[in-house]
Amino acid sequence: MTDLRLKFSSKCFNGFQKIYSHYSKVTNCEMQFAIYLPLECEQYPLPVLYFLSGLGFDHIDFIEKSGAQKAAAQQSVILVAPDSSPRNTNIPNENGEWNFGIKASYYINATQPPWSNHYKMFSYITEELPKIIDDNFSTLPGERGIMGFSVGGHGAFLSAFKNPCLYRSLSTLAPVCDILKAPHSAHALELYLGPQYDSNWDEWSAINLASCYEGPPLHILIDQGSADKYLKAHLFTKEFMEACEKSGIEIDYNLRDGFGHNYYFIKSFIEDHVAYHARILHRFQMKNSKF
Amino acid sequence: MTDLRLKFSSKCFNGFQKIYSHYSKVTNCEMQFAIYLPLECEQYPLPVLYFLSGLGFDHIDFIEKSGAQKAAAQQSVILVAPDSSPRNTNIPNENGEWNFGIKASYYINATQPPWSNHYKMFSYITEELPKIIDDNFSTLPGERGIMGFSVGGHGAFLSAFKNPCLYRSLSTLAPVCDILKAPHSAHALELYLGPQYDSNWDEWSAINLASCYEGPPLHILIDQGSADKYLKAHLFTKEFMEACEKSGIEIDYNLRDGFGHNYYFIKSFIEDHVAYHARILHRFQMKNSKF
Numbered sequence: 227m228t229d230l231r232l233k234f235s236s237k238c239f240n241g242f243q244k245i246y247s248h249y250s251k252v253t254n255c256e257m258q259f260a261i262y263l264p265l266e267c268e269q270y271p272l273p274v275l276y277f278l279s280g281l282g283f284d285h286i287d288f289i290e291k292s293g294a295q296k297a298a299a300q301q302s303v304i305l306v307a308p309d310s311s312p313r314n315t316n317i318p319n320e321n322g323e324w325n326f327g328i329k330a331s332y333y334i335n336a337t338q339p340p341w342s343n344h345y346k347m348f349s350y351i352t353e354e355l356p357k358i359i360d361d362n363f364s365t366l367p368g369e370r371g372i373m374g375f376s377v378g379g380h381g382a383f384l385s386a387f388k389n390p391c392l393y394r395s396l397s398t399l400a401p402v403c404d405i406l407k408a409p410h411s412a413h414a415l416e417l418y419l420g421p422q423y424d425s426n427w428d429e430w431s432a433i434n435l436a437s438c439y440e441g442p443p444l445h446i447l448i449d450q451g452s453a454d455k456y457l458k459a460h461l462f463t464k465e466f467m468e469a470c471e472k473s474g475i476e477i478d479y480n481l482r483d484g485f486g487h488n489y490y491f492i493k494s495f496i497e498d499h500v501a502y503h504a505r506i507l508h509r510f511q512m513k514n515s516k517f
Numbered sequence: 518m519t520d521l522r523l524k525f526s527s528k529c530f531n532g533f534q535k536i537y538s539h540y541s542k543v544t545n546c547e548m549q550f551a552i553y554l555p556l557e558c559e560q561y562p563l564p565v566l567y568f569l570s571g572l573g574f575d576h577i578d579f580i581e582k583s584g585a586q587k588a589a590a591q592q593s594v595i596l597v598a599p600d601s602s603p604r605n606t607n608i609p610n611e612n613g614e615w616n617f618g619i620k621a622s623y624y625i626n627a628t629q630p631p632w633s634n635h636y637k638m639f640s641y642i643t644e645e646l647p648k649i650i651d652d653n654f655s656t657l658p659g660e661r662g663i664m665g666f667s668v669g670g671h672g673a674f675l676s677a678f679k680n681p682c683l684y685r686s687l688s689t690l691a692p693v694c695d696i697l698k699a700p701h702s703a704h705a706l707e708l709y710l711g712p713q714y715d716s717n718w719d720e721w722s723a724i725n726l727a728s729c730y731e732g733p734p735l736h737i738l739i740d741q742g743s744a745d746k747y748l749k750a751h752l753f754t755k756e757f758m759e760a761c762e763k764s765g766i767e768i769d770y771n772l773r774d775g776f777g778h779n780y781y782f783i784k785s786f787i788e789d790h791v792a793y794h795a796r797i798l799h800r801f802q803m804k805n806s807k808f
Contacts, residue, residue, distance in 0.1 A: 291582060296584075453528065483528075486528065493530075494530045
């Protein structure tokens, strides 16, 4: 069993916000994650909802700025926010630029050294971390949801589309809908996947994955701000929604008037998202009469 | 009229979070403040609630981490968070230590050069800033409340006790109840007020001011965490409450089980505080049928 070290703990609403550190065999370095544990989970297991941060943000930003703990306590959901990349890997320039390296893993598995020695975030998020969480905390097996903001929204799409039975619920806030198309991600993809596009890259395109999705019926909640400066050239929402429509993925899409691409947008709608996941994740639970 | 420069604006819940910069004649330097404007204030004036940050925190921390905007929008209150000190004053060591200088003004008026050239935060908070806010935004004259966290709670006490008619409502979160007694403030007070205590310092002691308070009837809401590491040796809550009792100041005191001295505590109870102020500030308002 993975050895977890508690780095921080503080009561927050009706539960505890904690941060743990552990050695990851997948990313080959020390990793941190934040976990919010409603007091209820001392009595019985609860569903788990994962949040993936956007480019330049991490688990600390999420627990400090989103305000999601209140909804998690009210809705009886454990909330897990992984860090947004490996750190302290000694890869040259790991912390040199905003659009690759630390806080810019894009939640994919790198194939090119030196990045491939550590930047296996997709496997970390979808395999190693869920096992650590289920082994160490009072979780309801299988009752797992995932959400994300911006590039973290793309990470949530990848995680769910490539693992059709891993999550019961999926939502995103201002998602980048395709990192293969988004101009800011080109440099990172060249470093992580190779200098030239080839068809192997397609497994990291949410639009490509959505268009050939064949898993169980899927419904996605998406919120986006109308004043989001990336809306026109970086997010590819229309193309994504067309791909989903073709493969029968249902989307509940809300364009929120005047909101931007930042934590003021996230905090305004995170409660809706936590409640959305909770409704699905608690559907089969008889224990908790609230749902 | 003071020239305000908009530095930031973002929609947040049902209103806009903004940051302005302006030249302050009182602190003799450029100052910033954050203001949250519910959409309603485009139609009619609203009360204003001020928040003073604790040591080492500023207006940016408040608007990013407190989550207070939701309650302000729901309760129809404009929320103003001033910066916690002057900045860029060229005073040597202004940014050198955590317990004096930037983010550690203690909201008093310094008398000792070079600090006295800029560190006039008490006059800024209670005179210059309220005038700027009332001149530039749609505020209800006189409907003004103040709250604060930690040393900012002490600042809120000072502001209200020394100006009995300036605020209609007062509340604090984990307040330092006397900076003259608190060990961490000694060095700053020596720099700001002189190398030795003399009786002039007493005007900056909230316990002293509470004990001789003779203004209109006053009621204070105080929340504090039972796991606050400063509770025993730094906050002086018991002495403060005794002083208030003697002079007829009523206190609604809540000791919150397990909470610490941080933003996880603030975000857990800020909605209660905003609602508390709103009830008092809207009491005389007929316009808004909600109250």
